[in-house]
Amino acid sequence: MKKGKILILGAGSIGSYLAAKFFHANYHVDVIGRKADRIGDRLYINNQAFDFPLTSSEINVQLTYDFIFLTCKVFDLKKNLHKLKERSPKSKIIILLQNCLFDISELERTYNQDLTSLLVYDGFNLIENRLKHTQGSGFLIGSDKHTESLLRLFKDSHIEIKKNENIQQHRIEKAIYNCVINIFSATHSKTIRELFADAEITEHMQNILYESHEVLSQEMEIAQDKEIMWDNLSRFASNLDHYASTYQDVRENKVTELAFLNGFIIDLGRKVGIATPLNIEAVDKFKRKYPNLY
Structure with missing residues (x-):
């Protein structure tokens, strides 16, 4: 007998990893995503x-899902939340796995959904049906009414996960x-290792x-000062033989999330009156190389 029902929207590196691990742990898993068919069985x-698991093209509204995971890109997040609101599949909780900053309470009000979020500190690189998983600090979850059920799901599926009381600070x-x-x-x-091996890029x-x-x-309280953050990044990431997810996107000629990362910093800088020449320069250089992927 299956232990529970899970829907995963987004079959990229993280979505496919979770689908395979949950399915292996004997959960019913439905997967919807552009890459899913390429993976096969x-x-x-x-x-x-x-x-x-078998992949689907449409949400099965007849099922009641214990968990719905949205592992899509941040620019597809609202579209998929709207799809869930429109189709109205029964679910106990929707879990968001996006890297960028967003106001989860605003999304809950807009889409009338019960939401929580996870962070992931591992590296994933999917090519066809082969996934390279680079172990980092695993998944991170905050503290709310869904924490214990998610901890059980991940531990039952042998996926490393930790609880943290201040997940927004980590985000x-x-x-x-x-x-x-x-x-x-x-x-x-x-x-990432090659980046840190280059002194000019590292600077x-x-x-x-x-x-x-x-x-x-200027807008948010950041617990760690910039020197400590840089030291932590240097120690943790400098030996990671792993390409960042944005490189994987451009390799597949896909639009990236940089507008929600460096672009967000540039826009916020204009709002608070702080110049961001370094982020602007980095974005301009990226746009010259990949004019249609920003």
């Missing part, structure tokens, strides 16, 4: 074979880290972190 995670810090890593990995076609990344930290700190 088996996904290889670090060369270990996992059966992959702010991770957004800054993504402003630093993602745009340079894509622009220079380098792994640019540090300056982007400092500039982004200064801008965000």
